[in-house]
Amino acid sequence: MENEKPSVDKISFFDKPKNVKRILYLLYGSCVLLLALDFVIHRHVMHRWENLWGFYPLYGFVGCVVLVLVATWMRTFLMRPENYYDEDKSAVDEKPDTNVKQSAESGGHDVDA
Amino acid sequence: MLEIPPFLPFFISAVIAAVSRGSIRNVIMLATPVLSGLHLWMVPDGIHLQFDFLDYQLIPYRVDKLSLIFGYAFHIAAFIAIIYSLHVRDTLQQVTAMMYAGSAIGAVFAGDLLSLFVFWELLAFTSVFLIWARRTQRSYTAGMRYLVIQVLSGIILLVGTLFYAAENDTLAFSFIGLEGVAGWLIFISFGIKCAFPLVHNWLTDAYPEATVTGTVFLSAFTTKVAVYALARGYPGTELLVYIGAVMTCFPIFFAVIENDLRRVLAYSLINQVGFMVVGIGIGTVLAINGAVSHAFNDVIFKGLLFMSMGAVLHMTGRINGSDLGGLYKTMPKTTLLCIVGAASISAFPLFSGFVSKSMVMAAALENGYDWIWLMLLFASAGVFHHAGIKIPYFAFFAHDSGIRVSDPPNNMLLAMLIAAGLCIGIGIYPAALYSLLPYDTGYNPYDATHVLAQTQLLLFSALAFVWLNLRGMYPPELRSTNLDFDWIYRRAAPNALQSIFSFISKVDTALRQMFLVKLDQFLAFLSRRNEGTSGLLSRTYPAGSMVMWVAVILATYLFLSFIH
Numbered sequence: 001m002e003n004e005k006p007s008v009d010k011i012s013f014f015d016k017p018k019n020v021k022r023i024l025y026l027l028y029g030s031c032v033l034l035l036a037l038d039f040v041i042h043r044h045v046m047h048r049w050e051n052l053w054g055f056y057p058l059y060g061f062v063g064c065v066v067l068v069l070v071a072t073w074m075r076t077f078l079m080r081p082e083n084y085y086d087e088d089k090s091a092v093d094e095k096p097d098t099n100v101k102q103s104a105e106s107g108g109h110d111v112d113a
Numbered sequence: 114m115l116e117i118p119p120f121l122p123f124f125i126s127a128v129i130a131a132v133s134r135g136s137i138r139n140v141i142m143l144a145t146p147v148l149s150g151l152h153l154w155m156v157p158d159g160i161h162l163q164f165d166f167l168d169y170q171l172i173p174y175r176v177d178k179l180s181l182i183f184g185y186a187f188h189i190a191a192f193i194a195i196i197y198s199l200h201v202r203d204t205l206q207q208v209t210a211m212m213y214a215g216s217a218i219g220a221v222f223a224g225d226l227l228s229l230f231v232f233w234e235l236l237a238f239t240s241v242f243l244i245w246a247r248r249t250q251r252s253y254t255a256g257m258r259y260l261v262i263q264v265l266s267g268i269i270l271l272v273g274t275l276f277y278a279a280e281n282d283t284l285a286f287s288f289i290g291l292e293g294v295a296g297w298l299i300f301i302s303f304g305i306k307c308a309f310p311l312v313h314n315w316l317t318d319a320y321p322e323a324t325v326t327g328t329v330f331l332s333a334f335t336t337k338v339a340v341y342a343l344a345r346g347y348p349g350t351e352l353l354v355y356i357g358a359v360m361t362c363f364p365i366f367f368a369v370i371e372n373d374l375r376r377v378l379a380y381s382l383i384n385q386v387g388f389m390v391v392g393i394g395i396g397t398v399l400a401i402n403g404a405v406s407h408a409f410n411d412v413i414f415k416g417l418l419f420m421s422m423g424a425v426l427h428m429t430g431r432i433n434g435s436d437l438g439g440l441y442k443t444m445p446k447t448t449l450l451c452i453v454g455a456a457s458i459s460a461f462p463l464f465s466g467f468v469s470k471s472m473v474m475a476a477a478l479e480n481g482y483d484w485i486w487l488m489l490l491f492a493s494a495g496v497f498h499h500a501g502i503k504i505p506y507f508a509f510f511a512h513d514s515g516i517r518v519s520d521p522p523n524n525m526l527l528a529m530l531i532a533a534g535l536c537i538g539i540g541i542y543p544a545a546l547y548s549l550l551p552y553d554t555g556y557n558p559y560d561a562t563h564v565l566a567q568t569q570l571l572l573f574s575a576l577a578f579v580w581l582n583l584r585g586m587y588p589p590e591l592r593s594t595n596l597d598f599d600w601i602y603r604r605a606a607p608n609a610l611q612s613i614f615s616f617i618s619k620v621d622t623a624l625r626q627m628f629l630v631k632l633d634q635f636l637a638f639l640s641r642r643n644e645g646t647s648g649l650l651s652r653t654y655p656a657g658s659m660v661m662w663v664a665v666i667l668a669t670y671l672f673l674s675f676i677h
Contacts, residue, residue, distance in 0.1 A: 060570040064577035071369035084594040
C-alpha cells in the first residue's frame with residue numbers, strides 16, 4: 001500500500017524553515033491588519049461588549065489559550081493507557097501476550113477492501 | 114395521486130444490492146439517491162400517504178419545508194457517501210448503508226409518532242452493522258454499547274408515544290413541548306439520539322470504531338434526524354438553549370487532548386449539533402433557520418472531514434495523531450480538501466459554516482442570551498482550534514512521520530471534491546440554501562461587521578495556536594485513552610456491581626456456613642441431651658432398652674403364632 005515516490009525525497013515546502021517563517025509572518029501581518037480595521041470599519045453592534053476595542057481578537061486568543069491549558073490540565077486526571085478498556089479481563093489473568101494481541105488487532109486497520 | 118415515499122427506493126435498492134455484484138450494483142446504488150432526489154424536488158407539500166391503524170391515523174409520508182430540507186441534505190449525503198464507498202467489496206456494508214440512509218429519510222418524512230418510532234429503530238439496527246463491519250473485537254463491543262443505547266432511545270420513544278396518544282388522542286407528530294409525561298419521555302428519547310451531555314458517549318465511542326466508509330454514513334444521519342425531530346417537536350423550549358450551549362463547549366476540551374483523529378471529529382460533531390440545539394431552543398424564525406441550515410451544512414462539511422480522515426486511515430492504516438504527520442507531501446489533494454472542510458466547520462467567511470452558524474449567534478444576541486452568546490463564541494474559537502487546525506495539522510503537517518502514501522482512490526477523491534465544492538458554493542452563494550429554509554428572513558451574513566468579527570476571532574485563535582506551539586505549551590499527541598462519562602458504565606458500574614456481588618456472595622457463604630455450624634451444634638446438643646436415654650433423638654441407646662425391644666418382638670411373634 002505504501003507507494004514510495006522518489007520525488008518526495010526532495011525537500012518539501014514546509015521542510016524549509018524559511019517557508020514556515022513566511023507563513024507565520026503572513027499570519028502576524030493579517031492579525032495586525034484586522035486589529036487596525038477595527039478603527040476603520042463602523043460596526044453595527046448588538047451588544048455593548050462588542051464595542052470594546054479588540055473584543056473579538058482578545059476573546060479568540062484568550063479563549064483558545066484557556067481552552068488548551070484547561071484541556072492539558074484535564075489530562076492529569078483523565079488520561080489512561082491506550083488499552084485501558086481492553087485489558088479488563090486479560091489483566092486479571094496476568095497474560096501479557098493477550099494484551100499485545102488485542103492492541104495489535106484494534107490498531108486501526110480497516111477491512112473494507 | 115399516490116406518491117412513492119422516498120425511503121422506498123433506498124430499501125428496494127438495498128435488496129437489489131444484496132443480490133447483485135460489481136458495476137450493476139454500483140450503478141443502482143448511485144442512481145438511487147439521484148433519481149429519488151430529483152423526484153423529491155417535484156413533490157409538493159402536503160400529506161401523501163396515510164391510513165388507519167387501530168383507532169389512529171398513520172401518516173408515513175408527509176412533506177413540508179422542514180422535512181424537505183433534511184430530505185435534500187440526506188439525499189446529498191447518501192450520494193456523496195456512496196461514491197466514497199464505491200471501492201468497497203462488502204455486501205453487508207453496502208446493503209445496511211442503503212437501508213440506513215432510507216431509514217433516515219423515512220424518519221424525516223414520517224408524519225406520526227408511530228412511523229417515526231419504526232424508522233427510529235431501523236436507524237439503530239441498520240447503522241450498527243457499519244460499526245461491526247470493521248470486524249474487530251473493539252468494534253464489536255463498541256457496536257453493542259451503541260445498539261443498546263440506541264434501542265433504549267427507541268423504547269423510550271415508544272412509551273412516550275403511547276402516553277402521547279393517551280393524553281392527546283392523536284399520534285400526529287407536530288409541536289409536542291415539555292408538558293406531561295409524554296412530552297418529557299419523547300424529549301429524552303430525542304435527546305439520547307441527539308447526544309445530549311452525559312448521554313453523548315455512544316457517539317464518541319462507536320463512530321471512530323466504524324469502518325472508513327461507515328463513519329461517513331454515520332456522521333450524516335442519526336444526529337441530524339434527532340435535530341429534525343427536536344426542531345419539529347420542541348422549537349422554543351428554553352431548556353434546549355442551555356443544553357445546546359453545554360454541548361458546544363464541553364466536547365472541545367476532550368477534542369484537544371484526543372489522539373484518535375476520527376474521535377476528535379466525533380467530539381466536534383457534538384459541538385456542532387450543540388449550535389443547532391441552541392437555535393431550536395431559541396425558537397425564533399431566524400434561530401430555527403440557523404439551526405436547520407447549519408444541520409444541512411454540517412452534513413456536508415463533517416462528512417468531508419470524516420472522508421479526509423477516512424482516506425488517511427484507508428491509505429496508512431493509522432488514525433492516531435501521534436502516528437501521523439507530514440502526509441501533505443504525498444497526499445496533496447486530500448490535504449487541500451481536508452482544509453476546505455476545516456475552513457467550513459470553522460465558519461470562515463466564504464465557506465458554508467459561516468452562513469449558517471452566524472444566524473444562531475445573531476439570534477442568541479437578539480433574544481438576550483448574552484452568556485449563551487459568549488459560550489457560543491468561545492465554542493466557535495474552540496472548534497477552529499481542534500477541528501480547523503488540529504485535524505489538518507497533525508495529520509498532514511506537524512512532524513514528518515516518514516509515512517509515504519499516495520492520495521486515495523479516485524472515487525474517494527471525487528466524493529470529497531463534490532463535498533468541498535458544495536461547502537464553497539454554499540459559502541459564496543448562500544441564497545440558494547436560504548431559499549430552501551422553512552422561513553424567509555431576508556438574512557444576509559455578509560455584512561462588514563460579521564465578516565470582520567468572525568475573521569478576527571478565527572485568526573487570533575490561530576495566533577494562540579502558533580504561540581502555544583512555539584512556547585511548547587501545546588499538549589503533544591499521546592497514545593492514550595481519555596476518560597469520559599462512559600467510564601461510568603464501562604468501568605465504574607461494572608466494578609461496583611462486581612464488588613457488590615462479590616460482597617453479597619461472601620456474606621451469603623458466611624451466612625450459610627454459620628447456619629450449618631449452628632445446625633451441627635444444635636444436633637450435637639440434642640444428641641448429648643438424649644445420650645443413653647433411649648429417647649427418639651438420642652444417638653446411642655442403652656443395651657437394656659435393646660433387650661427389652663427384642664423381648665417385645667419375640668412376644669409379638671409368640672402372640673401372632675398363637676392366634677394364627
